[in-house]
Structures are given as C-alpha cells and as structure tokens.
Amino acid sequence: MSRSNPPARERRATRLARKAAETLAHDTAIHPNPSDRVVLAGSSGGHLAQLLPLRDLFAPDHRTWVTFQTPDAVGALAEEGDVVWGHHPTTRNIPNLLRNAAQAWRVMRRVRPDYVVSTGAAIALPYFVLSRLFGARTIYIEVYDRVDSATLTARLCRPFTDLFAVQWPEQRPLFRGAVVIGPLL
Template identity: 30%
Template sequence: MSNRQPSQFTVLAIASGGGHWEELMLLRPALSEGRVVFATTNRELAVRDGVEKVHLLPDANRDEPRLALSSMIASARLVWRLRPHVVVTTGALPGLFCLIFGRLTGARTVWIDSIAASDRPSLSGALARPFATRWYTQWKHLETAAREYKGALL
C-alpha cells in the first residue's frame, strides 16, 4: 500500500542527457495524459526542446560512486516529493534510480532500454528489471517474456 496522496495523475518522465533524452522526447506525444513532469541531467536540452519546467538531477555513472550517490539521493527526493503515478525512463543511471524509488512508492514503472543496447540489455536496464512494471527493448532479437518489443523509437 502506498502513502500516495490523492492528486492529479502524474507521470515522471526522466532521462539522462544525449541519446537517452532524444529517445524520451520522441515519446512526448504518448505522454499526454495527466500532468507530465520531466527530469534530466542537462537543462540546455530541455530548453532546446521547449520543456519549460524540468527537474535537474546530477549526472552519474557506475564509475563515479560519489556522483552516483548524489544522483540517488536527489532522485529519491524528487520521487518522494512528486509521488508520481507512473515513472517512464529511457535511462541511464538517474532514470534507474527514479524507477526504483517510484516502484517503492507504489508507482507503475516503465523502462525503455536505449536503442544503443543492440547486443544485450544495458547494465542499468538489467538492474531495472525487478523494479519495472513494463520493460521494453528496441530490438526484436532481444525480446523475451520479460522484455517486450513494440518497435524502435529511432
């Protein structure tokens, strides 16, 4: 049972900068229900794409444990404050953190692995699997019972 307070249906859409953000922006038309809140690691990309209000999270990867810890704490705070009903992410590590904390607060969660993960799921994607309500690959040959393929974003 979640402690979610009644409010407008909220979707948290989160992606790191670069290709992860580009893929998330391709999903914008599908994210039209309720209030969509965006989060990223690069404000300039959000401004470029007309996302007026964006939450910034520290960028991090597994090779930078201190930055990863900072990103994890910021992600937990963001999810706790927003209490989204759904978390959608195209990765990478900040998206994984938001997905995990979203699931722990009762949100439905969607992981869309990057199109760059063509040989096998990304490391963040593999870690996301136990916390993802839905998990999508963009490569038909990577589809399994746990990884759905519905097409590619690019």
C-alpha cells in the same frame, strides 16, 4: 519553430510514440493516459532523444523530466514546465549516485507519479528503486542501439520494472517477457 506546423522528424517521432503507446495498451496491462503523472528520467543525448517522442502521451502539466543539464537537453526541454537537472557524470561516481538518489526522493515525494518511464542510463536507477515505495508503475525501454547485449542500467532496473519494452525484435531474447514496441526514433 512553431508547434502548429511541426517538422517532418517531429511528426514521425509522434507517430512512432503513438504506435508504441498502442502496443503498450494492446499487449500489456499498462495503460497510461494523459491525466497520469509521469516522471520521464533519462540521461541527456540519445536516452533523452528516445524519451522525447513519448511527451505527447501525457499532459504537459503532468510531466516531470529528469536529465542532465547539457546544451542539447536544455534546448530540447526549453518549453517543458517541470525539469529537474540530475548530477553527472554518473559512471563509477558514487557521490553523484547518492546526490541523484537524494534528489529522486525529493522529486518522487513532490510529484507522486503514477508512472516512471526511462530509457536509461544511470539516472534512472534511483527512480525505479523508489517507485516501489511511492506506488508508481515503471516502464523501462531498452535503447535502440544495443541489440546484441543488455545495458547495465537495464539489468539493474529490471527487478523494479513493471513493463520492460524493447525497440527491436532482436532485443527480446535478452529480456524474458519483454514487449516489442518498435523504434522511438
């Protein structure tokens, strides 16, 4: 597929991401720009799908992706330069949590990001915790399909989050001070 004539879905995702970025810049003190180094950490599947529209907010050589090596993620990130494959499963798996924490330490030390951005799930936690040590600002975007309750990862990452964003106004009451950026998909 040619990048010069992206399909309608990709154009819509880019439009939504730009709208989200404008909301971030207008409504918050967070103003990411293309020259900032960013770690985009999220589980594969829907979490990664919600991060992908944000790719054009940062220069290709300043983006580092962290996700799980699944067929959908491998295909979606095939043209990306810096991809780190996390260890999964993460649900109730202490050994993989420790492996991902050690990996996060190495990635954060190598990349020295200005921002860490995530939509969850568990892969995000070590990056958010370590962001404090490395001076990175953090943006957590709650997933679009959890409207009536907070995800566990959102609750765990919240203390380490500089900007907490939600995609629907209905999600705002779940998170004091959250910014509604609109849907990413």
